[in-house]
Amino acid sequence: MTLKLLYDEVIERVTEEIRSGHSSRRHDRALPHIHKVGTPPKQNVLKEIKETAMETFFADKPLSHFKGQPASRKLVLGLQAVFPILQWGRGYDLGKFKGDLVAGLTIASLCIPQDIAYAKLANLKPQYGLYSSFVAPLIYAFMGSSRDIAIGPVAVVSLLLGTMLTDQISDFESHDYLRLAFTATFFAGITQMALGFLRLGFLIDFLSHAAIVGFMAGAAITIALQQLKGLLGIKNFTKKSDIISVMRSVWTNVHHGWNWQTIVIGLAFLAFLLTAKYLAKKSKKMFWLSALAPLASVIVSTFFVYITRADKEGVAIVTHIEKGVNPISAGDIFFSGKYLGPGIQIGVIAGLIALTEAVAIGRTFAAMKDYSVDGNREMVAMGTMNLIGSLTSCYVSTGSFSRSAVNYMAGCQTAVSNIVMSIVVLLTLVFITPLFKYTPNAVLASIIIVAVIGLIDIDAVVLLWKIDKFDFLACMGAFFGVIFKNVEIGLLIAVVISFAKILLQVTRPRTVALGKLPGTKVYRNIYQYPSATQIPGMLIIRVDSAIYFSNSNYIKDRILRWLQDEDESRKESSFPTIEYLIVEMSPVTDIDTSGIHAFEDLYKSLQKRGVQLILSNPGPIVTEKLYASKLMDMIGEDKIFLSVGDAVATYGSKADQV
Structure with missing residues (x-):
């Protein structure tokens, strides 16, 4: 019995050793493949918080080039940071000026008729569109970092302002309406400057590309439909912007409200502008045709109405554009009272939309020419020009895609093209505005329709459907919100769907x-x-x-x-x-x-x-x-x-x- 117990004990030990040896060999076989996970060294909590904040708000290290510099050099660098023209202006020469001169004259010929038309979208008198293309481009030329962007009023922001301002003050002929427009512009500038100074530009990225595509397309259709008033010569037209109200207003006036002379003028010049746009798109060398067509249309139609006195037959005309440079409007801004709140609200929304469009345009053309655009600097520049603009009778301005494209095609070299455009607009305000008296509204409507067609990007919508159905849903939500309700609802839907996508991706x-x-x-x-x-x-x-x-x-x-x-x-x-x-x-x-x-x-x-x-x-x-x-x-x-x-x-x- 003792021998058996001893035998069992020996067998058990041997078996255990064999198992142990097998396990050891198995682990030895695995050891060459095993690598211990590295443990990062512990960091100081305050240092970690500082590094996180620096990476979030100052990832580009904007102050790094100031280190080790003498005080005089720091002053120069500081001025160059605020006014980039002091940096690139040192290498400016006659060759670059030739390109900027041609580009500036070309975009001026495009912006003058557009400014008059876009001011009507905002329910403002025509001269305020021209005022906005005189002051704002000058300021941007000194403070902006984009070489190609062309500054001025744009269709989408003009429509947004016109809709939101009318919701507050229905009588857009009143002085309070104009004051509210300046107030909104002031706070749009404050919003843009704050985003730039606080380096919060990433907030505008919460509006997804898909939502912007849908919003822009919806706004383009809404703007185009509203131009039926001028194109058909309708006098009693709805103030609502949704497609149902607009089409109802069009068809209820079909027997007595339409003016056939206006329709002939409008459709003739619409066909001319579309043809010029088609030829310019077909051949890049013909870009000037599309750029000059709006001004040519205004000149020819104005002369035609003047010699035929078509205005006596019911053709609506501009009638009067105030002559002279921008009057000071600092005293017209609401800093208190019942319109202060609406002014801030409208300004913040308009400022963000304007900023989103400008940054997108600036980055697009910067990528084409292989240079960088400083997003925060752009925000400060845009904010400054709108803030000063609000004090000088301007309304919200931003980068215009159509003008920027023409600026690029015309061979612009620097932001001096904006200065040239601004000088041409100034000369127009001082000497030429009385000549626009007989310009028919139908031609201005045609100019707007052709300008906003480019905002409808069908290829982008198809691509959204192919790549991401949720993005397509965001696009369609913004689109239908704009055309069936109004631009604010469309914008709200775009933001909500964009946030919903982020939340869905984070939570699931x-x-x-x-x-x-x-x-x-x-x-x-x-x-x-x-x-x-x-x-x-x-x-x-x-x-x-x-x-x-x-x-x-x-x-x-x-x-x-x-x-x-x-x-x-x-x-x-x-x-x-x-x-x-x-x-x-x-x-x-x-x-x-x-x-x-x-x-x-x-x-x-x-x-x-x-x-x-x-x-x-x-x-x-x-x-x-x-x-x-x-x-x-x-x-x-x-x-x-x-x-x-x-x-x-x-x-x-x-x-x-x-």
């Missing part, structure tokens, strides 16, 4: 199951790569998002659902049940306390199922927070790996056979 991030590609050590999404095979006894899940309070519970529940579904499917196959759950965390850029708690709950749920939790490739921020919490103690450092391959090599008993 993707999680995917990974498998091993045959003949490699690479692990990829099993749905994207059907040949990727899953590891027996293991489930590998990748989380494609940072883990925050907003999505932590969803991620935990989704991982458990993955586990349950995989368990059920593997029961029906020869695969062994899942013993290890590997969470691949390389896309997880950050995790908060809610995320830590969610993983603690996940660990406890897995323990009840007899499944071990393993983490793979956590980033430095995530690793630091894992060590700072109890989660690391719960999981164990031996369950944290640099890669999925390391984890499989360590715990996957059949990994070598896969």
Whole structure:
């Protein structure tokens, strides 16, 4: 009996040694593949907060070139930062001026008729459009960083202002209406300057490209439909902007409100402008034809109405444009009273829309010429020009896409083209405005219709449908909101859908199951790569998002659902049940306390199922927070790996056979 006990003890020890040796050899075999996850050094909390703030608001390090410079040089650099013209102006020469002169004269010929027409969109007298193309471009030329953008009133902002101002003061002939327009312009400038100085320009990026495409297209159709008043010669026209009200107003006036002489003039010049636009688009060398066509239309139609006295037959004309330079309007701004609140509200909305359009245009042409545009500097420049503009009888101005395109095609070299345009507008205000008295409104309507057609980007809408259905929904929501209600509702829908997309992506991030590609050590999404095979006894899940309070519970529940579904499917196959759950965390850029708690709950749920939790490739921020919490103690450092391959090599008993 004693010998048998001794024999059993020896056999048990030998068996244990064999098992131990096998395990040791297995781990030795895996050791060359195992790399410990690096733990970032602990940082000072205040230093970390400072670095985060610097990266958020001062990623471009705007003050770096001031370091080590003498006081006199710092003054020069400071002035150049505020007025970029002092920097690039030193290398300005006659060759560049020739290009800017031609471009400036060309865009001036386009902007003069457009300014008169756009002022009508804002329900302002024609001279206020010209005022806005005199002061604003001058200021931008000294402060802006774009070489190609052309400044002035634009159709969308003019319509937005006209609609929102009329909601507050229905009588747009009253002086209070004009004062409210200046007040809105003042606060639009304040908003834009504040965004630039506080370096909060990233806020305008919350308006997604899809939402802007839909908003612009809807605004273009709304603007074009409203021009039927001038094109058809209708006198009693609705003040509403939605498509139903506009079409009802058009058809109720069909028997007595339409004027056939006006229709003939309007359609004739509309056909001419469209033909010129088509020829310019077909051949880039003919760009000047599209640029000069509006001014030519105004001159010819004005002369025709004057010699035929068509205005006596019911053809509506401009009648009068105030002569002279901008009068001071600082005393007309509402700084108190019942219109202060609406003025701020309208100004903020108009300022943001104007800024979004300008920044988009500036970046587009900067990319074409391979130079950079400073977004925050642009905001300060736009804000300054609108603030000063509000004090000199201007309304909200921004970058115009049609004029900027002509400016670019005409060979502009610098912002001096804006100065040339401004001087031409000044000469027009001083000497030529009386000649526009007989300009028919039908021609101005035709000019606006042709100008806004370019805002409808059908190719972009088709691309949105192909790439992202949610983006397409945002686009259509903004579009239908504008045409069936008004521009404010369309803008609100655009913002809401854009935020909804962000929230959906944050709160419902993707999680995917990974498998091993045959003949490699690479692990990829099993749905994207059907040949990727899953590891027996293991489930590998990748989380494609940072883990925050907003999505932590969803991620935990989704991982458990993955586990349950995989368990059920593997029961029906020869695969062994899942013993290890590997969470691949390389896309997880950050995790908060809610995320830590969610993983603690996940660990406890897995323990009840007899499944071990393993983490793979956590980033430095995530690793630091894992060590700072109890989660690391719960999981164990031996369950944290640099890669999925390391984890499989360590715990996957059949990994070598896969």
